[in-house]
Amino acid sequence: MEDQVQESPSDGELSDDEDKDFSDDENCLHTYRYMASSSSPEGTADRATAVSAIREMYTAGVPFFCRETIASVVRQLEAAKDKDGCQTIDVKAINGETLKFNLDTGRVCWPTYKDGLEYILAEPEVEYWTYHKMISTGPDFAPPLPICSLYISHCMIWRDHITKEPHRPPRQTSLIDTRNCFLETQRLWSESVACKELESILQQKLPYQTDTVVAFALGTMSMGGERGIRSSLFQHALARTVQDVVKASNQCQVQCFSQDPMYNTVDKQVLGEIGISVLDNPRAFLEVTNSSVVISVAPNIPVKEIVTDLSRPAALIWNTVTGKTHECTDPDSPRVVQLIRDHYEGFTFSGDKDIFSDLTVYVRRADKSKDNGGGGEQRASVDAVDGFVDGWEKEEGARP
Numbered sequence: 001m002e003d004q005v006q007e008s009p010s011d012g013e014l015s016d017d018e019d020k021d022f023s024d025d026e027n028c029l030h031t032y033r034y035m036a037s038s039s040s041p042e043g044t045a046d047r048a049t050a051v052s053a054i055r056e057m058y059t060a061g062v063p064f065f066c067r068e069t070i071a072s073v074v075r076q077l078e079a080a081k082d083k084d085g086c087q088t089i090d091v092k093a094i095n096g097e098t099l100k101f102n103l104d105t106g107r108v109c110w111p112t113y114k115d116g117l118e119y120i121l122a123e124p125e126v127e128y129w130t131y132h133k134m135i136s137t138g139p140d141f142a143p144p145l146p147i148c149s150l151y152i153s154h155c156m157i158w159r160d161h162i163t164k165e166p167h168r169p170p171r172q173t174s175l176i177d178t179r180n181c182f183l184e185t186q187r188l189w190s191e192s193v194a195c196k197e198l199e200s201i202l203q204q205k206l207p208y209q210t211d212t213v214v215a216f217a218l219g220t221m222s223m224g225g226e227r228g229i230r231s232s233l234f235q236h237a238l239a240r241t242v243q244d245v246v247k248a249s250n251q252c253q254v255q256c257f258s259q260d261p262m263y264n265t266v267d268k269q270v271l272g273e274i275g276i277s278v279l280d281n282p283r284a285f286l287e288v289t290n291s292s293v294v295i296s297v298a299p300n301i302p303v304k305e306i307v308t309d310l311s312r313p314a315a316l317i318w319n320t321v322t323g324k325t326h327e328c329t330d331p332d333s334p335r336v337v338q339l340i341r342d343h344y345e346g347f348t349f350s351g352d353k354d355i356f357s358d359l360t361v362y363v364r365r366a367d368k369s370k371d372n373g374g375g376g377e378q379r380a381s382v383d384a385v386d387g388f389v390d391g392w393e394k395e396e397g398a399r400p
Contacts, residue, residue, distance in 0.1 A: 054134045054147060057094055058334075064094055064131060064149040065309040070282050073150060077124060080105075089124065093148045101152035109156065118161040121154035125261070126282045130302045131333050132325045150282075170223050175266050178222040182270055185233035186240065194351035195241055198361065201347045202245045202293075202315065205363040210246050210314040212292045213256040214284055215239045217299030220262040221270065231355045235297050238356070240274055242293050242317070259284035288313060298357040300329040304336045312343060316362040320346075 058064070069092045076089045080103055089101045101124075109119045129149050158167045173181070189195050218239065219232035236258075243256040256276045263271075268278045279287070281301075288294055290311050296303040296318040304318065318330075321340045325331040340346070344362040351359065 050147060051135050053095070054131070058131055062094060063309045065128075065285075065306040066092070067286065067310055068092075069150060070285055073126060073152075074283055074286065077126075080124065089152045091148050091150050091152065095147060099148050103152070104154060108161075116161055117158050117167055119156040119158055122157050124152050124154055127151045127153045128302050128306065130305055130331055132331050172223045172264065172266065173229070175222075175269055178266050179270050179273070181229075182221060182233055182236065182274070185230075186237040189234055189237035190241070192351075194349065194356075195238075197350055198238070198241065199245055201361050201363070202242065203249065205315075205345070205347070206246070206249060206293070207314045207364055207366065208250075210250065210291050210293060211252070211254060212287055212289065213239060213243045213246060213254060213295065214287050214292050215256070215258040215276075215295040216284060216303045217260055217297055217301070218258055218295070219260060219297075220264060220267050222266040223262065223264055227354075234351075234355045235295075236271070236274075236276070238317075238351075239276065239295055242295065243275065246293060255287075257284050257287045285310060290314065294318065296330070297359065298330070302330050302333075304330050305333050308333070308335045308339050312339070312364060314364055316340075316344065317349070317359055318362075320358045320360040321362075 073089060073091060080087060080089065087103045087105075089103065091099050091101065093099055103124050104121050105123055107121045109121065127150070129151065134147070134149075159165060160167060215236075218235040219228060221229055221232045221236060223229075239256060239258065243254050247254040257279050258271060258276050259279050259281055261281060263278050271278055285306055288307055288311050290313060292311070292313045293315040294303075294307055294313045294317065296307075296316075298319060304321070307313065307316070321332045321337060323332050323337055325333065340362060343364055345365055347361040347363065349356065349359040349361050
């Protein structure tokens, strides 16, 4: 039996963008986000000092998301699954220092919090802080001096404190029904104008030696409401089309990876049957290289920023880059805007926006195809970044 710990939010921290009540949603697991407690020997910085340091590092081209840091966190999370293993996660900060996160998996917070329910902390997960979030957080923001773009948190699951079962779990379709729905959706998608246009773009424009497809945020095909399931089915059909095109172009096997926290056993089974390998957050980012096609549909993590720091993929099929940063979980940072402007050609995607959101197909230009050894960080020039930052400051007010 888990230890019951009466714990206040100050011991951990509820993430601002997750702090909402789902009590009226029958299709929700009633989860909140709990930030793992952290420690730093250097203490914390006042907001003005922190924001100044963040701006300086960004304009200097310091990568905010590094492949080595993500790989280290993945290794530690794997080791933490062993109960006798390390129960802290060390994360290398942007400035090279280290921040330690203490894991609290299995702890019960606020027993009998409401109507005989309690929260249990599930497996640790990775959360991401974007550049824009760091410089625009409120006046009470006092980050640890090792300023991090990666944080460790726990999903808090609302469950019955006696039976220990999840409270009102979402509806889920069967394996057979999900498999049949996908096959029918794949047929409909393959016959659509949008599919044929996408195939044509990739066949004509995709750089040579593309070898992987990496997808983010395509959703669950078996759980939740009808609209969400339908969108997910079509988005996965799109991913399979991209995989087939790349395979035909290179006449070799092409791996396809997909990452979404909502995947369940039914999703994983069906995806495995159609040749898509499911990876846990943040492992899919490690598969992104200059030879990849990246697919991302309205994610709630900053896929654009992370991918931009990690590599220069052969193609990007993601939400149209417009420079939007406010109220957006996948913002168009200055580096993202510059990457698209300098190295990619955009093609209109004609798919239904209710299903695919506002996607654009970005293909790396041939004259900009030189890579940096298969996926090192791409750094924006100082002058270009300063220009975009100045534009943000005009919206937000004077620099602190």
